[in-house]
Every structure is written in C-alpha cells, then in structure tokens.
Amino acid sequence: MDINSNNSSPVLTDPAPINLLPYPQSGASFSSNIPRKKPEKLDEVHYNGWLDAMKSSSPPRKKLIKDLNFEDAADEIEIEIAYFSWMLKYPSALNSFGQITKFAKNKKIAIFLDYDGTLSPIVDDPDQALMSDDMRSAVRNVAKYFPTAIITGRNRDKVFELVGLTELYYAGSHGMDIMGPVNEAVSSNHPDCIKSTDQQGKEVNLLQPARDFIPMIDEVFTTLVENTKDIKGARVENHKFCASVHYRNVDEKNWPIIAQRVHDVLKLYPRLRLAHGRKVLEVRPEIDWNKGKAVEFLLESLGLGNSDDVLPIYIGDDRSDEDAFKVLREGNRGYGILVSSAPKETNAFYSLRDPSEVMKFLCWLVRWKKLGEGVSSVNKRWSI
Numbered sequence: 001m002d003i004n005s006n007n008s009s010p011v012l013t014d015p016a017p018i019n020l021l022p023y024p025q026s027g028a029s030f031s032s033n034i035p036r037k038k039p040e041k042l043d044e045v046h047y048n049g050w051l052d053a054m055k056s057s058s059p060p061r062k063k064l065i066k067d068l069n070f071e072d073a074a075d076e077i078e079i080e081i082a083y084f085s086w087m088l089k090y091p092s093a094l095n096s097f098g099q100i101t102k103f104a105k106n107k108k109i110a111i112f113l114d115y116d117g118t119l120s121p122i123v124d125d126p127d128q129a130l131m132s133d134d135m136r137s138a139v140r141n142v143a144k145y146f147p148t149a150i151i152t153g154r155n156r157d158k159v160f161e162l163v164g165l166t167e168l169y170y171a172g173s174h175g176m177d178i179m180g181p182v183n184e185a186v187s188s189n190h191p192d193c194i195k196s197t198d199q200q201g202k203e204v205n206l207l208q209p210a211r212d213f214i215p216m217i218d219e220v221f222t223t224l225v226e227n228t229k230d231i232k233g234a235r236v237e238n239h240k241f242c243a244s245v246h247y248r249n250v251d252e253k254n255w256p257i258i259a260q261r262v263h264d265v266l267k268l269y270p271r272l273r274l275a276h277g278r279k280v281l282e283v284r285p286e287i288d289w290n291k292g293k294a295v296e297f298l299l300e301s302l303g304l305g306n307s308d309d310v311l312p313i314y315i316g317d318d319r320s321d322e323d324a325f326k327v328l329r330e331g332n333r334g335y336g337i338l339v340s341s342a343p344k345e346t347n348a349f350y351s352l353r354d355p356s357e358v359m360k361f362l363c364w365l366v367r368w369k370k371l372g373e374g375v376s377s378v379n380k381r382w383s384i
C-alpha cells in the first residue's frame with residue numbers, strides 16, 4: 001500500500017504554520033494595553049483551523065494509526081504493518097546505514113540535532129525533558145569526529161544547560177539565536193552577526209536576526225502567562241526570541257479557550273505569527289528565518305557551505321525541523337532524518353523510531369569513522 005499516493009491519503013500530517021499576517025497591520029506593538037480578559041469568541045479559532053491543528057499535533061501512536069483507517073488497529077501487529085508500509089518511503093537510517101556511509105565516503109559530515117523528541121523523550125513537563133547520560137556520551141563522541149550543532153526551539157542557554165557539552169554549537173529559538181564559530185567572511189556578510197564570547201570566554205560569532213523583537217516577546221510572554229493562568233495545565237515558556245504556550249496538560253475541553261486566548265493576543269501583534277509544535281502553540285516573529293536557514297548559516301560559518309564534498313545530516317522530530325529537511329532535500333545537499341514512531345508526511349529522507357534509535361545511529365557513525373571509512377560498503381552488516 002502506498003500510503004502517500006493521493007490526496008485522500010489518510011496520512012495525518014502536522015498542520016502548516018498558520019500565518020496571521022492577513023490581520024490588520026495596525027495594532028499594538030511594544031507596549032499596548034492588551035485586554036486581560038475578553039469574552040471568548042470560540043468561533044474564530046474553529047474557523048482558523050487552530051483546533052484541528054492542535055488535535056492532530058503529537059497524537060498518541062495508536063490514534064495516528066487508527067486515523068490511517070486501521071479501524072481495529074487494537075493490536076501491535078497492525079500498528080507495525082502500517083509503520084512498515086510507511087518505512088518503504090522513509091527507510092530506517094539504521095537499516096540504510098551501509099548506503100548512507102557509502103555516500104558519505106570521503107565527504108565531510110556535519111551533524112545537526114534537534115533536542116526535544118530527538119535527544120530526549122517527549123514528557124509532560126518540559127523541565128523534565130532530560131537527556132540520558134548514554135545519549136550525552138554518544139553526542140560527545142560524535143562531536144569528536146564531526147562538527148555538531150544542536151538546533152532547537154528552546155532558549156539557547158536552557159538547551160546548553162540540558163545538554164552540557166561545550167564541544168557543540170548551539171542554536172536556540174528555532175535558529176533565531178545562533179552561537180557559531182568565528183568566521184570573518186560570514187560575519188561581514190550578515191549584518192545581524194556580531195562577535196561575542198561563550199560561557200568559557202571563547203570568541204564566537206553570534207547571529208540574532210530577531211534581536212529587535214526581544215522586548216515584544218517579553219511583553220507577549222507576560223501577557224500570555226497572565227491570560228492563561230486560570231487554565232489548568234497551561235504553561236508558557238519565554239525563549240527570548242519566541243514564546244511557547246503548552247497545552248499537553250490542559251484538558252481537551254479547554255483547548256478552544258487556550259487557542260482563543262493566544263489568538264486574541266496575536267491579533268494585537270501583526271509582526272508576530274503562530275506555528276504549531278507538539279502540543280504547543282509557538283509565537284514567533286514574522287521574519288524570514290527558520291531552522292533551515294540556521295543550518296545554512298552554520299555550514300557557511302564552519303567553512304562547509306556550497307561544497308560537494310560535504311554531507312550534512314539533520315535529525316529531528318518536529319514540524320519546525322521540516323524547514324531544515326527541506327533545505328537539505330531541495331539542494332540535494334544532505335540527509336534529513338525524521339524521528340517518529342508513527343507515519344507522518346515529511347521532507348526527510350530517512351527515519352528513526354525514537355531517541356534510542358537516534359543514539360544507536362550516532363554510535364554507529366562514530367564506530368564507522370573510527371574503523372576507517374573503508375568499511376562503508378553496503379555489504380558490511382551493521383547489526384541492530
């Protein structure tokens with residue numbers, strides 16, 4: 001069965017980010033008097049498709065499979081059949097390891113990793129999304145052999161705290177806050193790029209294309225906290241260049257309310273837009289920047305831009321990672337690997353089921369490099 005073959009495909013896709021630009025361009029900016037409580041007009045969020053998007057975001061695996069018309073997919077066998085059909089299109093990066101390394105032979109590999117759902121499992125409390133020590137050591141090892149960067153939706157300092165490895169590069173706020181290697185040519189090309197120092201006092205390049213939005217995001221964050229404080233389970237995070245409103249722990253009957261509250265705030269800020277993440281509404285600046293552009297910027301900074309002998313590999317699980325997958329696929333430049341235990345439409349080339357498979361893949365890359373690239377033949381058996 002080709003589950004992606006036509007428009008009536010039952011494959012559940014994450015909804016496209018909803019652009020709020022059509023709203024009036026006038027309205028509040030930095031210090032508006034945002035009404036604290038407004039009567040809820042729930043129709044508006046229904047109309048905009050927000051609720052559908054919220055419902056289809058990060059559903060339990062069983063529900064995803066049921067939506068694939070496996071009505072009685074009560075047992076694991078049927079769930080696995082659906083997953084395996086999908087893997088015909090997005091093969092496992094572990095099963096395809098021989099092919100990947102064959103292509104990588106004599107190329108410089110650069111590794112890009114998302115954090116939540118890729119290096120750490122998805123959990124209810126964002127503060128408890130911890131990386132295991134084994135994963136940390138796998139990432140540390142990979143960074144010994146290949147330039148490695150974390151590109152996350154989280155605040156950059158926060159993700160550095162969670163990962164704790166000084167040998168990596170970090171990009172927070174969906175790539176809007178990048179700390180990369182010093183590269184004079186790159187900084188002179190990017191007006192938003194400045195010289196700075198990292199936590200260890202080392203010189204770095206800092207790119208913050210949404211710098212002007214910091215006060216606005218701060219203001220919106222405060223308003224969102226205030227406006228959602230009566231919704232049990234709601235949680236708002238400030239990532240400096242964007243803000244996240246979590247509803248994973250909110251009773252589904254209150255989702256229209258949380259959606260409406262975010263919608264009402266956004267209406268007052270035409271320079272901000274909404275994106276959907278995994279049970280999270282992300283409020284971001286309306287600028288032409290995303291994780292894909294962050295990958296391009298980092299490659300350039302590393303001296304690996306526009307080169308045939310470079311193979312970037314990006315591993316991620318979220319809708320925002322699709323921008324990076326797309327950049328790699330469209331330019332035929334490298335491999336996107338989607339982390340998902342259920343079928344999803346994606347721009348990635350390969351798939352991995354969960355963070356434990358991500359760890360295995362990273363360990364295999366290190367082993368392959370250590371053994372010498374001569375073992376990259378597809379005939380070599382990489383055992384799972």
Ligand SMILES: O=P(O)(O)OC[C@H]1O[C@H](O[C@H]2O[C@H](CO)[C@@H](O)[C@H](O)[C@H]2O)[C@H](O)[C@@H](O)[C@@H]1O
Pocket residue numbers: 114115116117121122123124125126127129151152153154237244246248277278279280282318320
């Ligand atoms: O780009 P990422 O590194 O994947 O970050 C995206 C968001 O990740 C976090 O939220 C997600 O993970 C949480 C912990 O497992 C989970 O509770 C939540 O439902 C997920 O959406 C983070 O808290 C967000 O701020 C990031 O934007």
